[in-house]
Amino acid sequence: MKKLTVIAFVLFIGLTSSIAQVSVSPGFRGGLNLSTLTNIDDNRTKTDFYIGGLVNIKFNKYFSLQPEITYSRQGDKGREYFGNGYNYRYVNYELNYLTLGAVAKFNIGGQGFHLLGGPSFDFKISDNYINSSPESFDLAIVGGVGYTLRNGLTFEARLKQGLVDIYGYDGVEYDDNGYRYNDLILNQVFQIGISYTFKVK
Template sequence: MRKSILIAFVLFIGITAQAQIKVSPGIRGGVNFSTLTNIDDNSTKTDFYLGGLVNIKFNKYFSLQPELSYSRQGDKVEYFDNGSYRDINYELNYITVGAVAKFNFNGSGFHVLAGPSLDFKIDDNYINSNPEGFDLALVGGVGYTLPNGLTFEARIKQGFIDIYGYDGVYDDNNNGNYDEVILNQVLQIGISYTFKGR
């Protein structure tokens, strides 16, 4: 067992020593299609995200990409008011701090990505409630990077913090309201551009 660990450690050191790490700053932006789970009569709200990134490329197969973004999320709810239906957009706007690991297939431009995101709420337009001030999310997606540094990506972002605090709340019959947990869900379609790194 110790021999296996030692061999794995030596291989890791050898790979790291030969890696030519390349750091490239960049910008990213695109369209958010966001909604909230377990809300009746709601639908997807369309908005945007915008931010910066630093792509740390370890080799042609793997890179790590820290990101800082402004993301406009929430959902759209249809109300019947004075004999007609009208839509109301509920805003949940976040500063998101995250990092995705990107795995390139055969060293090509096509990649899959995954990583965590910590979201800090900076604004909302809720009147009768006060949504949580932060969210923890997991991001996954696919993309393609052109040789000039332009990248096209599609991501799914799933929140894990109940934004209304229902998680673990019990009713009069001592039943947990876990079916009422309200979570952020976002589909992001966008582009990014990385400048030539060192």
């Protein structure tokens, strides 16, 4: 009985210490989007921006969880044909999302440099497609690196890879001769940006 009491007491002290280390810091984030769509011939990268808010929940000096809400302007530059059908120009195809994400941040050696990764749930709020209607939802996975200064300013680079075909294909399909004719068209975004968190007393 005494052993169980001692074990319970040690576990209680450990849990209390862990909770005492948790800090919550709200903030904002923003930066540059370099976006494209996979498996489209002759398209180009579109340059735009993202902006949003975050809450950094720091459990200890090595690990934190960061829920985020972001407005992200994505899409790509695609060919628009005119005249005799041989002339074309590149235009911006817009896919604009409200994204809800949660990234886990792992601080190397408990210092400012960190690795991050997590899911992003993207809800389309607008697009400029005329002859088609892209899917209204995308699930993406995010990975990246960053560095946080002691004043709360963070510099980050992320790769965001969409997992849902924007035209609703279930997967790669084949015709009767075994030729592939539907490649998945996925969002792909490289992000470079900054964030800033406020200390809450």
